[in-house]
Amino acid sequence: MSASVHVPVMLREVLRELDLKPGLTVVDGTVGAGGHSQKISEQIGENGVLIGLDRDSMMLNFAAERVSGAGRHLIQSSYSEIKNVLNELGIDTVDRILLDLGLSSDQLADRQRGFGYSVDAPLDMRFDNRSGQSVEEYLANVDQAKLTEVLTTYGEEKFSEAIAQTIVERRRKQPIETTRDLTETLEEAIPARFRKQARKDPATRVFQALRIAVNQELTHLEQALQTELYEALKPGGRLSIITFHSLEDRLVKNAFRDDNRWKVLAKKPTAPTPAEVRMNPRSRSAKLRTAAKL
Template identity: 60%
Template sequence: MHIPVLLRETLEALDLHSGLTVVDGTVGGGGHSRKILERIQPDGILIGLDRDPLMLQHTATVVTGERSHLCHASYRDLPKVLRELQFEAADRILVDLGLSSDQLADRERGFGFSTSGPLDMRFDVSQGESAAELLSHATSEQLATIFHEFGEERFSRPIAEQIVTQRRGSPIRTASDLVAAIDSALPASIKREARKEPATRVFQALRIAVNRELEHLEHALKNSLYESLRPGGRLVVITFHSLEDRLVKHAFRDETRWQCLHKKPMAPSPQEIRINPRSRSAKLRAAIKLPPITVSASPK
């Protein structure tokens, strides 16, 4: 079952009340959306977006009613979504960049390590190429760059070379195939001392590359999310690795646009981490959109 991360902190940062128009830019399993909808009743509106149509189908079973709209779209396309729904702007926006438990558990998606299902990793299987397709043709240099830049993987080059070597004999089609290639490339001492699954960074890097996640986030922070929020409205972003957090931190430093709600990002409590270990790397940053600065004309 999917457990929403930093739920209490998210609801507090959003500062919800009846009548608000709230956007959940990544509805996922619907955990945050369901609680948001409860808090903005009876007059509020929830607009939920997700790139993953399967997640939207699931969310539609837990987020219901005429006060909610679920849309198959990326949060980077939020201005277009609002126009189509005939809303001028949102009062609150939440973007939770983590994978849902349902996505990780689905053996046909390829997000998890221990699966013999297809290595797909796309949020929307109708868009772009799968992780297996990328691994089948990318050069070792291209793969090493992906693993280094998007996964911050120390052993990006030997892992990339091992993948290219292994695919000559047998295509890498499943998560299990990829884990085996990574395992062959890593030094034994690293595998012994690893505190988490050694394949974590490579899987993260591939998922980011396949879905162009950082491109979506950077564009949205500069344009879509800011444009779609009313002055005085709040944006809450939950990140799960340093690459995402860096982009959010940099965007919120623009004091002409944003007023940060916290000096430091909020993190899950030890109790939450015990209940939901996947929350351990989560960070929440929140900011209020400032009204645009108007420059008065100089007297003649």
């Protein structure tokens, strides 16, 4: 396995807001390549317990390079199943939880799974390929109106109607199986002059929307925010969440604001510094919010 290329976002800010101490029990609910967890592990020390979860087994292999030893657990699970995981470990509640949502740069760089459009690969994009639909299967079956809605809401794509229509027309003639099949379809759907004008390649938005849809990312977040994350924390425990999409951020902001069992650390989310955005452009849309359980 090659080394991880993922750079953890707002590492200093996350550590500050989590306010870690030796001996604490922490869940990193989206452990990825363990960039944040490696530092969390150092700060909680050998008497602390760290549980790293990820839906993607490939990411857990990356994390194992950085997080191992006594009191360190890496488990393939969604963070929305946090209570079951803790039950199985015989742990009642924890002191801190971190979620760093979305996709890792290592997944984007994976040449087998079709997360990015720059390499030709099968269109899968599932974090956990043991269940659920791949993007190929999704595009073969989804209703045109539903697809338009997904591209509009998850991708904020203004050509979603034309794209959905072109996808449905193309799949009648041949299946859309690879990233190249999909990018060709997008080129057909969006006039070249609009593609050139766009600040962000429309393919970025469409790939993001399809990834969010097949992994049901917002459903996992919404469900976890309703009960699981709250119940998994000790009173006074902290939950920090990094989001990359306005819909995710809205869910987190509203959950913290509308529920008086949470005390938010700051009304405004923490953003990366301009220096971080220059060094790691992936961080530009990141927002970090932290709340304490009352």
